[in-house]
Amino acid sequence: MRLSILTAALLGCVTLAGCASSAGPETVLSIKPSRETTSSVKASGPVPEVAVGQSKVKAEGASEMLAWAGPVPGTQVFESVTEKAVRPTARPTDTAETAEMPSIGKLGKRSRIYSQQFRDAKPINFGKHAPKHYQVHGVDVSRWQGDIDWMKLRTQGANFAFIKATDGGDHTDPMFRHNWRAAKEAGIRRGAYHFFYWCRVASEQADWFIRNVPKDPDALPPVIDAEYNGESKCKRRLTRAQYVEKIRVFAERLERHYGKRPIIYTAPDFYADNLSGELKEYPFWLRSVAAHPSVRYPNRRWLFWQYSGSGLSHGVSGKIDLNVFVGSENDWHNWLAGQST
Template sequence: MVILLAVLRQMGVWIPNALFVRNYVVRGADVSAYQGTIDWKRLSSQPIRFVFLKATEGAGFQDKQFARNWEQARQSGLVVGAYHFFNFDVPASEQAENFIRTVPVQAGALPPTVDVEFYGKFNQNHPAREKVRPMLDTLLTALEEHYGKKPMLYCTESAYHAYLTGAYVQNPVWIRNVWLKPSVPANWTFWQYTDKGRLDGTNGTEQFVDLNVFCGGEQAFQQFVSG
């Protein structure tokens, strides 16, 4: 039975935590070049309110669809934000420069977001907290100074426990848990509840779309965006 459920989840047939998200009315997606050349008119006609776009990674990588996605997603009426994939091996100041030269300062945009998760060799060998926290301090400070708002931190629960517990309490958190409702933090702002969603309008090598919810209703969402 467990194997069958795992297969159904992998196929996008079953979303384990669907019952937990049904009361969250403000919904959205996050996309990158893996979703191809997006038809934003079609995508935005579905019941989503916001979208996060991958912008940069490390010191030199820019998502090849970012500029197009940023303009067309905004024109479609979605509330748009951009995120940076954090690299443990690259100086934080260089990562900040990469994001800043890629992502415009735009009124009404979601906060700049730093994606902190384990990848590659770091899946088994997690970088020390003493190394990562000063890097995050530098990156978050630079982004806040440039964009004029507290950056958001996206993370898995394991990365949250490793680096965020007891720190960055004023920064919004976008947490990932594709099985259950998040256990940390208690006051998350966005929740990525599945990486196996489907939306019309994508045509990339990745057939699925990450889906998310906001922690409150429409009024709270508008206040968060304007704040």
């Protein structure tokens, strides 16, 4: 009986999307882009299966894409709801706490800040805390935005961009490589984000992100997208402590590699259930499209606010997510300087 139960449990885990992958290198190379979705808007037209433009990826070049950012750091991976993966023996030396006003570093070369010219298909009246009162605007993108004219997008007010890179432990956004290079060429400060799968080991997902996202001293800190996903085949719900533990394992591993404290992106429902009062040492990027973050996330300081999922802009076909940085233009430059040291 015990053997039968164990066998059934193992077979059940295999059928769940997001459980530890047993696929070999050949299987991974054949996997198509993830069908998992986040709160990011979807394109109304066909979505490219591979990057476009000069960095278009050929089918036979898939292995190059997987190894683009370098080898995966060696680690022992454990399959468990409660993370047992190798963790740092001590917390990172950077003890800066999340603050509404970011940490200040030495002033470096300042890039031009463009005022926002974005429109919104579903405008919201935020009152005196309207996004237009913030000085530094930006966007977040994924494959759903298709082929972006990054230079034009910058002049519309995209002073920064968070670009989707990876999902889980074996999926990459097919537009990431192109967007990563093109955004930098346009002079946009960009960072990469990872959509977390709750049925996969955190250290395994961190290694996958590290393998696919280059270490660039000019990049914004990496982002972990921590939210529920109703379209996922993985229906497992963890305890608050387990969600927090997985996020911490992932974040600490990325911080050790990139030398920057990761940012946590989340949505109101997931935050209320699992993150309120937690992980105060990390900066937060908050989604709040119907009210100011102070309403949806009381007592939580934040660094970035995603205020719209229905933005419109020259340089992009269809809708795009819109964001603001918490501080002034001067705060922005000082924060960037601190990230580059």
